Amino acid sequence: MFLNDMDNDRTHVEIDLGAIRRNAEAIKTFTGKRLIAVVKADAYGHGVTSVTQTLRGVADMFAVATVEEGVKLRKAGVRESILVLFSALPNQALQVIEHGLVPTISDWGFANRLNTIASDTIKIHVNINTGMNRSGVHWREATQFLHRLETLNRLTVEGVFTHLATADEPDKSYVFVQIERFASVLEEIPNSRRLVHAANSAATLAIPEAHFDAVRPGLSLYGVYPAAERPIALAPALTWKARIGWIGSLSAGEGVSYGLTYKAPRQTCVAMVQIGYGDGYPRALSHVGEVLISGARRPIIGRVCMDVSVVRLESTDNVSIGDEVVLIGEQGGTEITVDELAHRAGTVSYEILTQIGARVPRIFKP
Missing domain, CATH: 2.40.37.10 (Lyase, Ornithine Decarboxylase; Chain A, domain 1)
Structure with missing residues (x-):
């Protein structure tokens, strides 16, 4: 729907797509990094199909939470890389391959399943659990895990990432504990071809040490600040x-x-x-x-x-x-x-x- 369609609605939301694009451009300029635009949960309620169309040419990659969300984007004509942030179920491996999604690997079983059924090389990202403790390969085991992945000839580790648990809290000391743990893993797997990312919206705006190769904002794309820090102007969409x-x-x-x-x-x-x-x-x-x-x-x-x-x-x-x-x-x-x-x-x-x-x-x- 567009603006002249709203006169008969008992309720509606108006989405300013131009504001979303300007927010994304401002974030990209501010960080100087590649932009992984998080559009999970219907682009935070803003309408994922329209939002992804709006962000073409600004976002370097899109990120969703589930395989189902990724498939929906493919069916809507999105051709850019789509990262699925959470581990897929074993029976979703074929969907991941058929729709050209970039899966997150957090365990050996799913990685092995993908490698077994794939006919071509699949790009993957590996989630390193540095302290969020809800998914990912534990940081103490990550180096060994990543080396083990090299034995799977159909998988290519395109990216390595972690997620920060307290970036939106006033006390950010634990963020730097997580960054230090993440950095210790990266030192053991030097590879300039891998895309390294850790910064959610809060870290994107307030913690440059978390920016690495790409930032991964969600909420801030839509003009909402996740914490007190407001280094750039964002417009609510x-x-x-x-x-x-x-x-x-x-x-x-x-x-x-x-x-x-x-x-x-x-x-x-x-x-x-x-x-x-x-x-x-x-x-x-x-x-x-x-x-x-x-x-x-x-x-x-x-x-x-x-x-x-x-x-x-x-x-x-x-x-x-x-x-x-x-x-x-x-x-x-x-x-x-x-x-x-x-x-x-x-x-x-x-x-x-x-x-x-x-x-x-x-x-x-x-």
């Missing part, structure tokens, strides 16, 4: 809007929404907004969330429902059914950011973005 579906009033003492957990202290104007947890709007925002109506913040009262939420209006508000409500984004000089929404919901911006539901149309601005 996503705006989430809904509409007013009903306007009413509560008498003093009357409740609203399931459980009647909010009781009006006095005569109160209210509006039903067409957004709920069935759309990915967090139920945790019950009683604590805010939205923008006519450029002013208005609080959510009562429980967020599956399909709708209720907000309290001021008596001076001049609103009508169908009026625009901003959930994430700017209206009239006031802004609600993804970070603010996440903080109010007790979660992280990654979750807010990736949980925006399939029934919320994505409308793309070139």
Whole structure:
């Protein structure tokens, strides 16, 4: 969908593709490194097909989480290298080969399986576990593992990488422990042809020691900062809007929404907004969330429902059914950011973005 298609939507998100491309260019210029664009989870909820098309010529490689995501990109016509960041299952080896994906190797069994069924050489990346401890070859065993891979004649180690557990934390001391462990492995396998990468968005923006040959940003591509460090300007690419579906009033003492957990202290104007947890709007925002109506913040009262939420209006508000409500984004000089929404919901911006539901149309601005 494009911008003139949105008038009939109860809710929608607007994706600024130009902002995503400019963010990617800014990151690449800032680091001076190759760019592995992470587009997993439907490009963090931004629409992976449109995002990958937008990043052609800027991204040197795309990265996804699963084989299924990689296959989807191939079927959408993506010809660039696609790295699958997590280990595939043994029965997915043929899919990896047929669709020309670059698999991550974290264990000998899958490597051997690929080598057995491949008819041509396959490029692979090896994940070194330096302390994240959720996948990868342990750093103490990595040198031996990499040398053992050399016995598999159908596999070529194109890249070696690790993932940093605390790059977005104020205390980054453990990051440097991981980098030191990673560097000790690299010293044992000198090979200038291998692509070395470790930097997620937080490390890309704040830790140049983690940049190596390529950076691997995800969240920052979409204009959201993962931590306090902001060395370059990034533009948020996503705006989430809904509409007013009903306007009413509560008498003093009357409740609203399931459980009647909010009781009006006095005569109160209210509006039903067409957004709920069935759309990915967090139920945790019950009683604590805010939205923008006519450029002013208005609080959510009562429980967020599956399909709708209720907000309290001021008596001076001049609103009508169908009026625009901003959930994430700017209206009239006031802004609600993804970070603010996440903080109010007790979660992280990654979750807010990736949980925006399939029934919320994505409308793309070139």
